[in-house]
Structures are given as C-alpha cells and as structure tokens.
Amino acid sequence: MSEPVTMLATPIRIEYEFTAGLAQSRYLKGIAEGRFLGQRCPQCQKVYVPPRGSCPTDGVPTTDEVVLGNTGIVTTYCVVNVPFQGQSIEIPYICAQILLDGANIAFMGLIQEVPTAEIRMGMRVEAVWVDKKDLGPTMASVKYFRPSGEPDAAYETFSEYL
Amino acid sequence: MAESEVLRAPHVIEYTYTRSTGPVIGAFLTGLRDGKILGATTPQGRVVVPPTEYDPITSEEVGELVEVGPSGVVTTWSWAQTPQKDQPLERPFAWALVQLDGADTAMLHVVDAAGPEAMSSGMRVTARWRPAAERIGHIKDIECFVAEGSA
Numbered sequence: 001m002s003e004p005v006t007m008l009a010t011p012i013r014i015e016y017e018f019t020a021g022l023a024q025s026r027y028l029k030g031i032a033e034g035r036f037l038g039q040r041c042p043q044c045q046k047v048y049v050p051p052r053g054s055c056p057t058d059g060v061p062t063t064d065e066v067v068l069g070n071t072g073i074v075t076t077y078c079v080v081n082v083p084f085q086g087q088s089i090e091i092p093y094i095c096a097q098i099l100l101d102g103a104n105i106a107f108m109g110l111i112q113e114v115p116t117a118e119i120r121m122g123m124r125v126e127a128v129w130v131d132k133k134d135l136g137p138t139m140a141s142v143k144y145f146r147p148s149g150e151p152d153a154a155y156e157t158f159s160e161y162l
Numbered sequence: 163m164a165e166s167e168v169l170r171a172p173h174v175i176e177y178t179y180t181r182s183t184g185p186v187i188g189a190f191l192t193g194l195r196d197g198k199i200l201g202a203t204t205p206q207g208r209v210v211v212p213p214t215e216y217d218p219i220t221s222e223e224v225g226e227l228v229e230v231g232p233s234g235v236v237t238t239w240s241w242a243q244t245p246q247k248d249q250p251l252e253r254p255f256a257w258a259l260v261q262l263d264g265a266d267t268a269m270l271h272v273v274d275a276a277g278p279e280a281m282s283s284g285m286r287v288t289a290r291w292r293p294a295a296e297r298i299g300h301i302k303d304i305e306c307f308v309a310e311g312s313a
Contacts (some may be wrong), residue, residue, distance in 0.1 A: 005191040005299030013248075018173035025169040137169055161271045 002156030026065065028137035034129050038103050039062040046104035048065050066124030072145075073153045075161050076106075076125040079116045092116045098125060098145055106161050113146035122158065126151035170172055177194035186215045189227055199231040199304075201265050211265040212301075232289040233263035233310055238268075241278040253305060256281050262308055274306040286310040 023039060027050045030037035037061035039051035045064050046055065053059055077096035080089075094111035096119070111119060112128075126148040127129060135141045183191060186202060189247040190213050192202040200234035202213030202224035211230050216223060250272045258281075259268035274290070275281050288292060302312035 002195075003187055005195060006183055006188050008181050008191065008300070011177065012179060013174065013176040015247075016173040016175070018171050020169040020171075022168060025167060028169055058230055087303050119189075 012086040021053060026138075027051055027148060030067075031139065031141050032135050032137040034132065034135055034141070036068040036070070036100055036103075036127070038068050038100075040066050046059070047102060048105050049100060049103045066102060068103050071124060071126045071148050071150070072098045072100040072103070073158050074111065074121060074125055075099050075119060075158050077111065077119050079119065079130065094119050096125075096145070097161075099158055104161070109142070110144040111146065112144040120152070121154040122155060124148045124153060131142045172243055184215060184228070186224065189213070191301075193227075193229070194301065194303040195297045195299040197297070197303075198229050199262060199289065200227045201230045201262070201267075202227055206310045208266040209264055209267050210267050211262055228264065230264035230293075231304065233286060234260045234262035234265065234268075234288075234307075236273065236281070236287055236307075237261050237282055238287045239273065239281050241281065242272075250302060254258060255306065258287070260287060270303070272306045273302060274308050280309070 007052055026066050028036050036049055037051070038049035039049040039053070040047045041055035041058055041060065041062050041137055042064065043058040043060055044055060044159065046053070047068070048062060049068055052063055075097045077094055079094055081092045083091055090109065093121070094114070094116055097106040098109045098112050099106040111125060125144055125145040128143045129135065130141050180304060183304050187305065190200050190279055199211065201209040201211035203209055203226050204220070204224055205215040205222050209228060209230060210224065211216065212229060213224065219295040223288045236305070238260045239255050239256045243254050245254065251274060254277070256275055258271060258274040259273055273281065273287055286309070288310045289304045290306050290308050291297070
C-alpha cells in the first residue's frame, strides 16, 4: 500500500455578488468621472469619503453631495518593507492615510514618486488618475497619490483626524 | 437615485489551505483511500465516526481504530433541491447523518435518492465508493450513500 495520508487540501472559495449600495455607487460613479464625491452630515456638517450614506456619529442620512479636491494631506503613513503573497506593488512602498481637501475623514492611499525617507506627516499630495479612457467605477482608477509640491500642512490643521 | 443605479460586481475570496491531518484523521483518510471506514473506540467502548483524537464526551484519548459500515441508518436528513457548485452531487440529493453499523455516532454525508419521498429517517443505506484508482484519501472517496439493496 502507498504512504499513509498526512496532509489534506481544503480549498475555500466564496463567490459573492457585492452590492455597493446607494452612497458607494454614487462615489464610484464619481471615481469613473475622475473626481472624489463625499457626503455631508446635515447635523454635524462633517463630510465623509467614501460615503456610506449615513453619519456614524448622528445616525442620520447624509444627503448633501460634496465634490472634494484632488489634493489632500498625509496624516499618517506606513512604509511597507515586507514581501507577502499576492503583493502587486514593488517594495518598499508607502501606504498613507490621506485627508482630502474638504473631507473630515482620511482614507487609505498609495503614495509614489517620493523616496520613502522623505514621506512625512502633513505632506501635501495629489491624486494621479489613469488615462481618461481607462477611468471606471473602481478604485483602480486612482493610480496613486504623489507630492503636490505645496508647502506642508501645519500639524494643527489635521491633528483632529489622527 | 433609483435602485437600478446601484452598482454590483463579483467579489471572490479564495484560500488554498493545506492542513496536516494528525494521526487519527490521517488514518481515517488513509482508510477511505483503501475502501474502509474507520472509527475510534473510546475508553467506554463507544465508537466515534469520523474518529476524533479525543473522546468528545470525556476528553480522554481514544484507543484502537476499528472498521465500521459500509452500511448504516439515516438518522436525520435534509433535501437539497438545488445543488450548489462543488457540492458532492450535481443532481438533487439529501444531506444526511448516517450512523454506520458498529458506530455510536452519525456521520454527515449525502444520499443519492430519486427525491425526498424516497428518503426517511431510519432507512438503511450503504456507501457507494469511487473507483479505487480515483481515491485520494478524502471524504469524497465515498461518492455518496444509496438505499441498501439499490447499489
């Protein structure tokens, strides 16, 4: 008889149909047009991006749509030096929390075109989009963020968002 | 915004795990590959199928592995009218707990039956094996169970 069984392959595959919902669908359609859309809370006036359709603080629908800037501030960041399975970006690379101009919450973005030693809190960055013909309702439409060349933002202007 | 304007997209999550079996499940799977179903005897003399390394009631280590089945009794069952991808059979079938002859516990498997009217708790079933050359040491080495006498 052949060798005893000691290992067992147990692949797991789950096929979802993801439904973006009303707010995220609006956001992704904005992305397909090359712009960031947020939504404002009618009570606290905070602007959320990507919008989820309601304010997590006040629990009310965020009905007002706000077109946000293409630029923002690096609030915090992480330099990734560790290779892992499925990695699609060459290491080292920078993953940052970016507070878009006009938004009251930061989101995560890839930073390129800057040496990892030069990344810093408060750095001003701008979104770099794929070619207009390649834009689509997917975050792959935003290639990355890069330094905009503007002077750094003062710590007080983003300390609330850390 | 109308409901129809809500975006949808496929989202697939996949993990290709490989597990080590340990000595008891390893022996059970080796047995399946050899066309045998093995259970574990507990210190109280109960036979647990599929075998566990420890008695599920007293947590004591189990003893010798013994052959059970290949026939047994359906204790409970549920009809799967619309089989999903990668399920054991492509046609409608029953998920069933089968208490094999010689076992004190029931094992989850499937019964190939013409329809739910052909299923009942207490019915006798027997294992339908895959051809020996196709068996790899996997629970699917038993293709399914079928009503005893129909195999």
